Amino acid sequence: MKKANRPSPHLLALALVSLLTGACGSEEIFPSFDELALLQELHTLTKRPPVDSTNRFADDSRAAELGLALFNDKKLSGCGTVACASCHGGDGKTVDTAFAEGCDGHLTARNPPTTLNADYNRWFMWDGRADRLWNQAILPLTNPYEMNSNADIVRARLTEAYATSYQDIFGKTPEETVDGNEVLANVGKLMQAYERKINRTNAPFDEDVRRFIAAVDVSQAQVEADPAFLGLKTYFRKGQCIVCHKGATMSDNLFHNIGVKDTTPSAAGQYVAMQPMLDWPFNAAGRYSDNRTGLDATRLSAVHLDLQNKRAEMEGAYKTPTLRNIALTGPYMHTGELVSLGDVVDFYDKGGEPAGAFTGVKTSTIVELKLTTAERQSLIHLLESMTGTQQ
Numbered sequence: 001m002k003k004a005n006r007p008s009p010h011l012l013a014l015a016l017v018s019l020l021t022g023a024c025g026s027e028e029i030f031p032s033f034d035e036l037a038l039l040q041e042l043h044t045l046t047k048r049p050p051v052d053s054t055n056r057f058a059d060d061s062r063a064a065e066l067g068l069a070l071f072n073d074k075k076l077s078g079c080g081t082v083a084c085a086s087c088h089g090g091d092g093k094t095v096d097t098a099f100a101e102g103c104d105g106h107l108t109a110r111n112p113p114t115t116l117n118a119d120y121n122r123w124f125m126w127d128g129r130a131d132r133l134w135n136q137a138i139l140p141l142t143n144p145y146e147m148n149s150n151a152d153i154v155r156a157r158l159t160e161a162y163a164t165s166y167q168d169i170f171g172k173t174p175e176e177t178v179d180g181n182e183v184l185a186n187v188g189k190l191m192q193a194y195e196r197k198i199n200r201t202n203a204p205f206d207e208d209v210r211r212f213i214a215a216v217d218v219s220q221a222q223v224e225a226d227p228a229f230l231g232l233k234t235y236f237r238k239g240q241c242i243v244c245h246k247g248a249t250m251s252d253n254l255f256h257n258i259g260v261k262d263t264t265p266s267a268a269g270q271y272v273a274m275q276p277m278l279d280w281p282f283n284a285a286g287r288y289s290d291n292r293t294g295l296d297a298t299r300l301s302a303v304h305l306d307l308q309n310k311r312a313e314m315e316g317a318y319k320t321p322t323l324r325n326i327a328l329t330g331p332y333m334h335t336g337e338l339v340s341l342g343d344v345v346d347f348y349d350k351g352g353e354p355a356g357a358f359t360g361v362k363t364s365t366i367v368e369l370k371l372t373t374a375e376r377q378s379l380i381h382l383l384e385s386m387t388g389t390q391q
Helices: 009-024 034-044 061-073 138-144 151-161 162-168 178-193 204-216 220-225 229-236 272-279 301-309 339-350 373-384
Strands: none
Touching: 034 178, 034 204, 034 229, 061 151, 061 162, 061 204, 138 178, 151 178, 162 178, 178 339, 204 229, 220 229, 229 373, 339 373
C-alpha cells in the first residue's frame, strides 16, 4: 500500500510555532502557512500566454510573421511616420519617457504600457478600455494623437504591401474585406499573434523563490539566512505588495486607486472606460470576436454590475501592472511621473499622494508603510531580480 505524504518535521514545527506566536501576541514567523501558499503561486510563469479563443489566429505562425511586419510599418499611420514599434521598442518594449510622441508632434495621454508579457494580462490599457490584446491594438492605431489612422488607410497599405499574405491567412484580399471594422479587427489579430511572442519569463526572482521555499522545508534558521528573506518578508508584510501583485503573473488583474497625482480630464480611470468598452463592437462578445459566447465574453456581464454597484471603487482606479521586467519599463505609473524603482517604493512608503491630488478615494491598503532603509533596499533588489530572460 502506498504511504500517504506527510508534512516534514519542520513544517509541523512551523505550524506549532505559528500557533504559539499567535497566542502570545508576538510577530508570527515568516512565512506563515498562508504566506507559504501564496509563495508557491508567485513563481515560474508559463512559457506561453493563455489561449485566446476570441482570436483564432493568435498562435498562427503566418499571422505572427505578418503581425511583426505591420508592427514596424510606419505607413499604417495617417502621418506615415509612426509605427507601433515607435512606442514599443528597446529592451522594455516601451518608451523611456513619461509619454510617447505620436503623429504631428502630439503626445500620448498616458505612459505607454510595455508589450513584454502583454498577453498574460486580463485587461489592456491602463483603464481597461480593451478586454483583449487584439482589440487593444486598434486603439492606438485609430487614436488621432497616436497613429491617427483609419480603416481606409490600413486597407490601402495592406493592398499595397501585404495582399498575398493577408489573403493566405483570411481567405480574401484586403479590398474584398468590405467592412472597415473587420479590416481593423484582422490587423489587431495579426498584431496579437506577433505580440504573444514578446515574452521575458524566467527571472532570477523565480529561482530565488523556489530556493526559499525549499529552505522552509529544512529549518527556520535556513529560511532567515536566505538572501531573499528580508525582501520577501517586506513584500508580504510591511510593504503589502502581495495584496495586488500576486500569482505567477504578479498581478491580481484588478483595478485600484493608489493615489497617483492626476487632475486630467481622464483621471477617473476605470469608471469612465468601462461603459465604452462594453458598448464597443470589438470586445470579446462583439461581432468581430471569434468566440462570442466563451468565458472572456460572458464575464463581461460582471462589469455591468460593477458599474452599477462599485462606482466608489472604480473611480480613479487603474490596472495593476505586472512587476515582471519592471526594471526595464520605467518611468512608472500611468502618468509616467516616477523615474526610478526607488521612487516607486518611496511613493508607496508615503501612502500615495494626499486627497485632492487625484480623483476618487484611495484603496484602503494604500497607507504609510514606514519602511526602514534595509527594507526599502531589499524591495528594490527584489524588483530588480524580476527581469526575465528573452525567449
